[in-house]
Amino acid sequence: MDLLISDVTKQRLGQAKRVVVLTGAGISAASGIPTFRGENGLWTKLAPQELASFEGFYRNTAVVSEWYKHRRDIIEVCQPNAAHTTLVELEKLVAEFTLITQNIDGLHQRAGSQDVIELHGTIMQNYCTRCNRQYSVAEFAQIYNRSSNHVPRCFCGGIVRPNVVWFGESLPVAAYERAYKASMQAEVFLAIGTSAQVRPAADLPMIAKEQGAYLIEINIVKTVLTPHADLFLEGAADKILPQFNREYQSLLANV
Ligand SMILES: [Zn+2]
Known part of the structure; x- marks a missing residue:
């Protein structure tokens, strides 16, 4: 299987102590969560x-x-998928790991992530x-x-x-502040399955990038973020992330 991680990425990732992940609806797609449109009700x-x-x-x-x-x-x-569980593993590899989500489905927690910043609240x-x-x-x-x-x-x-969080409502202040601070300090920032269109959550990858973070995007389609990404991995998160993690793990083993 082709390596996802280039030499440049290896260097940045191998040295990174602070990694921030932002997830959007795309990460839960493989769990079968519907878009809730066109139903009877x-x-x-x-x-x-x-x-x-x-x-x-x-x-x-x-x-x-x-x-x-x-x-x-x-x-x-619905059940958490391989992308959710991979992030639980990834957290263990990084000194300072921050998981931020735009999702309200609680699947990160059910996968085992202990500390999730829920920018848009939780339906649970x-x-x-x-x-x-x-x-x-x-x-x-x-x-x-x-x-x-x-x-x-x-x-x-x-x-x-x-x-x-509904239309016209503010994001939870404490959650956004934590997310903002972590993004400012991130050395590597992963944007996964987010359309990067709902602000202010969508600003976080660019804030990180402007502060020098290495920006990796995983998505099935290109987004407004893609031109700014240092590495764009096109595909479904539940397929890409496990492979990414394997390569990251062997990279760390060889540092
Ligand atoms: Zn009451």
Whole structure:
């Protein structure tokens, strides 16, 4: 099999103590997580903006709650793929490793990654819009099933919403600050399966690059990031990453 890692990459990667990885929807594609478009359901009558904004949630709480429950149910039966598990291995090879994701599916954690910066929140948690009480999937199921009208209500009476970042909402401040700081200090930055179009997450690879990081992109298609990448590996993350890791491991063994 062809080597993915060139001599230049070897040098940069072999010396790197700080590696940052940013993942997007592409990394979960092989887990069978659908795009949730064109399905049958109440939610098909609502525009994406209505399903992913606080205004839409406020107007159609029952429908939007049902939509997120549907997505959660599907994600729960999907499994992490080889790309997720490879990142768990990669973390062990690097002195300072930071994993940042734009995904809300929680698959990195289920693969075994302990410390994941979730820039867009997680569909696996909900919280009360009034008292901020957090609800796990199981706790949420209880209040959701108890509600007669599919409007999940907290014990305080407030409406409970998914812990995800919607249109027009800011990213969680602490998460973004950590991601930004790690990107500034990265020696190698891997952008995996991200369309690099949703800001400000999409800025992170370029921030790293401007600070001197070696930028590697893994994607099935070229993106706006590709012209800036030092190395572009075209293909599915679950195929590319395991091979990348094997080569990286043998590289470190020979340093
Ligand atoms: Zn509450």
